[in-house]
Amino acid sequence: MRVVFAGTPEVAVPALDAIAESRHELVGVVTRPDAPSGRGRKLVASPVAQRAEELGVPVLKPEHPRDPDFQQELAALRPDACPVVAYGALLPQSALDLVPHGWINLHFSVLPSWRGAAPVQHSLWAGDEVTGATTFRIVKALDAGPVFGVMTERVRPTDTAGDLLARLAEGGAGLLVQTLDGIEDGTLEAREQQAEGVSFAPKILVEDARIDWNCPAVAIDRQVRACDPAPGAWSIFEGERIKIGPLRPVDRESLAPGVLEVTKNAVFIGTATTPVELGQVKAFGKKQMSAADWARGVRLESGVRLGEQDARS
DSSP, X not given: OEEXXXXXXXXXXXHHHHHHTSSSEEEEEEOOOOEEETTTTEEEOOHHHHHHHHHTOOEEOOSSTTOHHHHHHHHHHOOSBEEEESOOSOOOHHHHTTSTTOEEEEESSOTTTTXXXXXXXXXXXXXXXXXXXXXXXXXXXXXXXXXXEEEEEEOXXXXXXHHHHHHHHHHHHHHHHHHHHHHHHTOOOOBOOOSSSOOBOOOOOGGGGXXXXXXXXXXXXXXXXXTTTTTOOEEEETTEEEEEOOEEEOOOOOOOBTBEEEOSSOEEEBOSXXXXXXXXXXXXXXXXXXXXXXXXXXXXXXXXXXXXXXXXX
Protein backbone atom coordinates (compact mmCIF):
# COMPACT_ATOMS: atom_id res chain seq x y z
CA MET A 1 0.00 0.00 0.00
CA ARG A 2 0.92 3.63 -0.43
CA VAL A 3 1.06 5.13 3.07
CA VAL A 4 1.52 8.59 4.56
CA PHE A 5 2.73 8.49 8.17
CA ALA A 6 1.55 11.07 10.72
CA GLY A 7 3.46 11.66 13.95
CA THR A 8 5.49 14.25 15.81
CA PRO A 9 7.53 13.32 18.94
CA GLU A 10 10.43 10.93 19.46
CA VAL A 11 8.07 8.15 20.56
CA ALA A 12 6.68 8.02 17.00
CA VAL A 13 10.08 7.45 15.33
CA PRO A 14 10.24 3.64 15.89
CA ALA A 15 6.95 3.24 14.03
CA LEU A 16 8.15 5.50 11.22
CA ASP A 17 11.31 3.42 10.85
CA ALA A 18 9.34 0.15 10.92
CA ILE A 19 7.02 1.35 8.16
CA ALA A 20 9.96 2.62 6.09
CA GLU A 21 11.47 -0.88 6.30
CA SER A 22 8.20 -2.69 5.57
CA ARG A 23 6.74 -3.82 2.26
CA HIS A 24 4.57 -0.69 2.14
CA GLU A 25 5.50 2.38 0.11
CA LEU A 26 6.09 5.37 2.39
CA VAL A 27 5.18 8.33 0.15
CA GLY A 28 4.98 11.12 2.74
CA VAL A 29 5.03 12.18 6.37
CA VAL A 30 2.72 14.59 8.19
CA THR A 31 3.96 16.27 11.35
CA ARG A 32 3.41 19.36 13.47
CA PRO A 33 5.07 22.65 12.42
CA ASP A 34 8.56 23.51 13.69
CA ALA A 35 8.39 24.71 17.31
CA PRO A 36 10.59 26.90 19.54
CA SER A 37 13.09 24.91 21.60
CA GLY A 38 15.93 25.55 24.05
CA ARG A 39 16.97 28.75 25.76
CA GLY A 40 17.25 30.61 22.48
CA ARG A 41 13.73 29.50 21.47
CA LYS A 42 15.02 28.65 18.02
CA LEU A 43 12.55 26.92 15.71
CA VAL A 44 13.32 23.20 15.54
CA ALA A 45 11.76 20.49 13.39
CA SER A 46 9.99 17.66 15.19
CA PRO A 47 11.86 14.36 15.70
CA VAL A 48 9.59 12.74 13.10
CA ALA A 49 10.32 15.52 10.59
CA GLN A 50 14.05 15.16 11.15
CA ARG A 51 13.91 11.39 10.66
CA ALA A 52 11.74 11.71 7.55
CA GLU A 53 14.22 14.10 6.00
CA GLU A 54 17.01 11.58 6.69
CA LEU A 55 14.89 8.97 4.91
CA GLY A 56 14.32 11.30 1.97
CA VAL A 57 10.54 11.30 2.41
CA PRO A 58 8.42 14.42 1.63
CA VAL A 59 7.27 16.17 4.81
CA LEU A 60 4.02 18.10 5.25
CA LYS A 61 3.72 20.50 8.22
CA PRO A 62 0.22 21.98 8.20
CA GLU A 63 -0.81 24.45 10.89
CA HIS A 64 -3.96 22.34 11.07
CA PRO A 65 -5.04 19.28 9.05
CA ARG A 66 -8.27 21.06 8.07
CA ASP A 67 -6.26 23.48 5.90
CA PRO A 68 -7.43 23.11 2.27
CA ASP A 69 -3.87 23.41 0.90
CA PHE A 70 -2.72 20.55 3.11
CA GLN A 71 -5.62 18.36 2.10
CA GLN A 72 -4.84 18.99 -1.56
CA GLU A 73 -1.19 18.01 -0.98
CA LEU A 74 -2.28 14.88 0.88
CA ALA A 75 -4.71 13.88 -1.86
CA ALA A 76 -1.97 14.33 -4.45
CA LEU A 77 0.12 11.70 -2.62
CA ARG A 78 -2.75 9.20 -3.11
CA PRO A 79 -2.30 7.29 0.17
CA ASP A 80 -4.20 4.05 0.68
CA ALA A 81 -3.80 4.38 4.46
CA CYS A 82 -2.35 6.86 6.94
CA PRO A 83 -0.74 5.25 10.01
CA VAL A 84 -0.65 7.64 12.97
CA VAL A 85 1.43 7.77 16.17
CA ALA A 86 1.14 10.78 18.49
CA TYR A 87 0.53 13.28 15.71
CA GLY A 88 -0.86 15.89 18.10
CA ALA A 89 -3.79 17.44 16.19
CA LEU A 90 -7.43 16.46 15.78
CA LEU A 91 -8.26 15.22 12.30
CA PRO A 92 -11.40 16.67 10.71
CA GLN A 93 -13.82 14.45 8.83
CA SER A 94 -12.74 16.04 5.56
CA ALA A 95 -9.20 14.70 6.10
CA LEU A 96 -10.43 11.31 7.28
CA ASP A 97 -12.50 10.93 4.12
CA LEU A 98 -9.49 11.43 1.83
CA VAL A 99 -7.93 8.03 2.62
CA PRO A 100 -9.57 4.79 1.37
CA HIS A 101 -8.44 2.57 4.27
CA GLY A 102 -8.52 5.41 6.77
CA TRP A 103 -6.13 6.81 9.35
CA ILE A 104 -4.86 3.91 11.48
CA ASN A 105 -3.80 5.05 14.94
CA LEU A 106 -1.36 3.34 17.31
CA HIS A 107 -2.57 4.20 20.81
CA PHE A 108 -0.59 3.29 23.92
CA SER A 109 -3.26 1.54 25.97
CA VAL A 110 -5.58 -1.43 25.64
CA LEU A 111 -8.72 0.35 24.47
CA PRO A 112 -11.30 1.24 25.62
CA SER A 113 -9.18 1.90 28.71
CA TRP A 114 -7.35 5.24 28.84
CA ARG A 115 -8.62 7.09 25.82
CA GLY A 116 -6.87 10.44 25.50
CA ALA A 117 -3.52 12.21 25.46
CA ALA A 118 -1.71 10.56 28.39
CA PRO A 119 -2.63 6.86 28.58
CA VAL A 120 0.74 5.61 29.84
CA GLN A 121 0.91 8.18 32.64
CA HIS A 122 -2.63 7.45 33.81
CA SER A 123 -2.06 3.70 33.66
CA LEU A 124 0.98 4.00 35.93
CA TRP A 125 -0.74 6.42 38.28
CA ALA A 126 -3.71 4.05 38.60
CA GLY A 127 -1.44 1.13 39.44
CA ASP A 128 -2.30 -1.03 36.42
CA GLU A 129 -0.31 -4.26 36.36
CA VAL A 130 -0.71 -4.71 32.59
CA THR A 131 -1.12 -2.18 29.80
CA GLY A 132 -0.38 -2.31 26.09
CA ALA A 133 -1.07 -0.74 22.71
CA THR A 134 -3.97 -0.80 20.26
CA THR A 135 -4.33 -0.09 16.56
CA PHE A 136 -7.68 1.32 15.47
CA ARG A 137 -9.32 3.34 12.71
CA ILE A 138 -9.68 6.99 13.69
CA VAL A 139 -13.23 8.36 13.86
CA LYS A 140 -14.53 11.72 15.02
CA ALA A 141 -15.06 10.58 18.63
CA LEU A 142 -11.94 10.49 20.83
CA ASP A 143 -10.07 7.16 20.45
CA ALA A 144 -13.39 5.40 19.89
CA GLY A 145 -12.84 3.84 16.46
CA PRO A 146 -12.98 0.12 15.62
CA VAL A 147 -9.95 -1.93 16.72
CA PHE A 148 -7.62 -3.88 14.45
CA GLY A 149 -5.03 -5.28 16.86
CA VAL A 150 -3.78 -5.29 20.46
CA MET A 151 -0.53 -6.04 22.25
CA THR A 152 0.00 -6.21 26.01
CA GLU A 153 2.94 -5.24 28.21
CA ARG A 154 3.47 -5.95 31.90
CA VAL A 155 4.17 -2.90 34.04
CA ARG A 156 7.39 -3.24 36.03
CA PRO A 157 7.53 -2.04 39.65
CA THR A 158 10.09 0.68 38.91
CA ASP A 159 8.75 1.79 35.52
CA THR A 160 8.53 5.50 34.84
CA ALA A 161 6.24 6.80 32.11
CA GLY A 162 9.33 7.25 29.96
CA ASP A 163 10.48 3.65 30.49
CA LEU A 164 7.10 2.14 29.73
CA LEU A 165 6.39 4.36 26.75
CA ALA A 166 9.73 3.46 25.17
CA ARG A 167 8.89 -0.27 25.34
CA LEU A 168 5.40 0.29 23.98
CA ALA A 169 6.76 2.41 21.14
CA GLU A 170 9.08 -0.40 20.04
CA GLY A 171 6.50 -3.16 20.38
CA GLY A 172 3.73 -1.02 18.95
CA ALA A 173 5.76 -0.29 15.82
CA GLY A 174 5.58 -3.97 14.89
CA LEU A 175 1.87 -4.08 15.69
CA LEU A 176 1.24 -1.12 13.39
CA VAL A 177 3.07 -2.76 10.48
CA GLN A 178 1.19 -6.03 11.07
CA THR A 179 -2.06 -4.08 10.99
CA LEU A 180 -1.19 -2.47 7.66
CA ASP A 181 -0.23 -5.91 6.29
CA GLY A 182 -3.56 -7.38 7.38
CA ILE A 183 -5.54 -4.50 5.88
CA GLU A 184 -3.76 -4.87 2.55
CA ASP A 185 -4.18 -8.67 2.52
CA GLY A 186 -7.84 -8.47 3.52
CA THR A 187 -7.18 -10.78 6.48
CA LEU A 188 -7.82 -8.21 9.23
CA GLU A 189 -11.22 -6.80 10.07
CA ALA A 190 -11.75 -4.00 12.55
CA ARG A 191 -14.11 -4.69 15.44
CA GLU A 192 -16.06 -2.13 17.41
CA GLN A 193 -14.78 -1.31 20.88
CA GLN A 194 -16.58 -2.58 23.94
CA ALA A 195 -19.06 -0.16 25.48
CA GLU A 196 -17.93 -1.12 28.98
CA GLY A 197 -14.62 -0.30 30.64
CA VAL A 198 -14.14 3.11 29.03
CA SER A 199 -11.75 5.41 30.91
CA PHE A 200 -10.08 8.66 29.96
CA ALA A 201 -6.51 9.94 30.18
CA PRO A 202 -6.35 13.73 29.75
CA LYS A 203 -3.01 15.50 29.59
CA ILE A 204 -1.34 15.75 33.01
CA LEU A 205 -0.63 19.38 33.81
CA VAL A 206 2.08 20.84 36.03
CA GLU A 207 -0.42 21.59 38.77
CA ASP A 208 -1.58 17.95 38.72
CA ALA A 209 1.99 16.84 39.46
CA ARG A 210 2.27 18.55 42.86
CA ILE A 211 2.85 15.89 45.52
CA ASP A 212 0.46 15.68 48.46
CA TRP A 213 2.56 14.12 51.21
CA ASN A 214 -0.66 13.24 53.08
CA CYS A 215 -1.23 10.46 50.54
CA PRO A 216 0.00 6.89 51.10
CA ALA A 217 3.56 6.09 50.03
CA VAL A 218 2.41 3.71 47.26
CA ALA A 219 0.22 6.43 45.71
CA ILE A 220 3.03 8.99 45.80
CA ASP A 221 5.44 6.51 44.24
CA ARG A 222 2.98 5.93 41.38
CA GLN A 223 2.47 9.65 40.89
CA VAL A 224 6.20 10.39 40.72
CA ARG A 225 6.83 7.59 38.22
CA ALA A 226 3.81 8.60 36.13
CA CYS A 227 5.06 12.19 35.89
CA ASP A 228 8.62 11.19 34.91
CA PRO A 229 9.95 12.64 32.64
CA ALA A 230 7.15 15.17 32.12
CA PRO A 231 5.77 17.27 33.65
CA GLY A 232 7.83 16.10 36.65
CA ALA A 233 6.45 15.61 40.16
CA TRP A 234 7.24 18.47 42.51
CA SER A 235 6.93 19.91 45.99
CA ILE A 236 7.83 23.17 47.77
CA PHE A 237 11.00 23.93 49.72
CA GLU A 238 11.56 27.41 51.15
CA GLY A 239 8.95 28.90 48.85
CA GLU A 240 10.41 27.45 45.67
CA ARG A 241 9.37 24.53 43.53
CA ILE A 242 11.66 21.48 43.54
CA LYS A 243 11.22 18.53 41.22
CA ILE A 244 11.29 15.12 42.82
CA GLY A 245 12.82 12.22 40.89
CA PRO A 246 12.19 8.51 41.49
CA LEU A 247 11.63 7.59 45.13
CA ARG A 248 10.92 4.35 46.93
CA PRO A 249 8.85 3.39 49.96
CA VAL A 250 11.02 2.06 52.79
CA ASP A 251 10.47 -0.02 55.89
CA ARG A 252 11.40 2.64 58.43
CA GLU A 253 10.00 4.35 61.51
CA SER A 254 7.12 6.57 60.44
CA LEU A 255 7.45 10.31 59.92
CA ALA A 256 4.72 12.94 59.81
CA PRO A 257 3.60 13.68 56.23
CA GLY A 258 6.07 15.98 54.49
CA VAL A 259 8.64 15.91 57.30
CA LEU A 260 12.22 15.16 56.29
CA GLU A 261 14.79 12.95 57.98
CA VAL A 262 18.34 13.58 56.79
CA THR A 263 21.15 11.06 57.18
CA LYS A 264 24.69 11.08 55.85
CA ASN A 265 23.78 9.35 52.57
CA ALA A 266 20.00 9.58 52.26
CA VAL A 267 16.93 11.76 52.66
CA PHE A 268 13.61 10.33 53.84
CA ILE A 269 10.21 12.01 53.90
CA GLY A 270 7.03 11.11 55.70
CA THR A 271 3.74 10.16 54.04
CA ALA A 272 0.37 8.96 55.28
CA THR A 273 1.89 5.47 55.63
CA THR A 274 5.57 4.51 55.52
CA PRO A 275 8.31 7.02 54.66
CA VAL A 276 9.85 7.20 51.20
CA GLU A 277 13.50 7.68 50.29
CA LEU A 278 14.09 10.51 47.86
CA GLY A 279 16.12 9.68 44.75
CA GLN A 280 16.84 12.75 42.63
CA VAL A 281 16.01 16.41 43.31
CA LYS A 282 16.09 19.37 40.94
CA ALA A 283 16.03 22.64 42.84
CA PHE A 284 14.92 25.93 41.31
CA GLY A 285 17.54 27.05 38.76
CA LYS A 286 19.83 24.11 39.53
CA LYS A 287 20.82 20.85 37.87
CA GLN A 288 19.32 17.56 38.94
CA MET A 289 21.28 15.84 41.70
CA SER A 290 20.97 13.10 44.28
CA ALA A 291 18.82 13.93 47.29
CA ALA A 292 21.84 13.50 49.59
CA ASP A 293 23.90 16.01 47.58
CA TRP A 294 20.98 18.43 47.52
CA ALA A 295 20.58 18.13 51.30
CA ARG A 296 24.26 18.87 51.87
CA GLY A 297 24.17 21.82 49.50
CA VAL A 298 21.28 23.54 51.27
CA ARG A 299 22.45 22.39 54.73
CA LEU A 300 19.18 20.58 55.26
CA GLU A 301 18.35 19.35 58.74
CA SER A 302 15.89 16.72 59.93
CA GLY A 303 12.47 18.02 60.89
CA VAL A 304 11.98 20.38 57.97
CA ARG A 305 8.62 20.00 56.24
CA LEU A 306 8.16 20.12 52.46
CA GLY A 307 5.16 21.59 50.71
CA GLU A 308 4.10 24.29 53.17
CA GLN A 309 4.64 27.49 51.16
CA ASP A 310 3.56 28.76 47.76
CA ALA A 311 5.89 28.16 44.83
CA ARG A 312 7.68 30.89 42.90
CA SER A 313 5.81 31.47 39.65
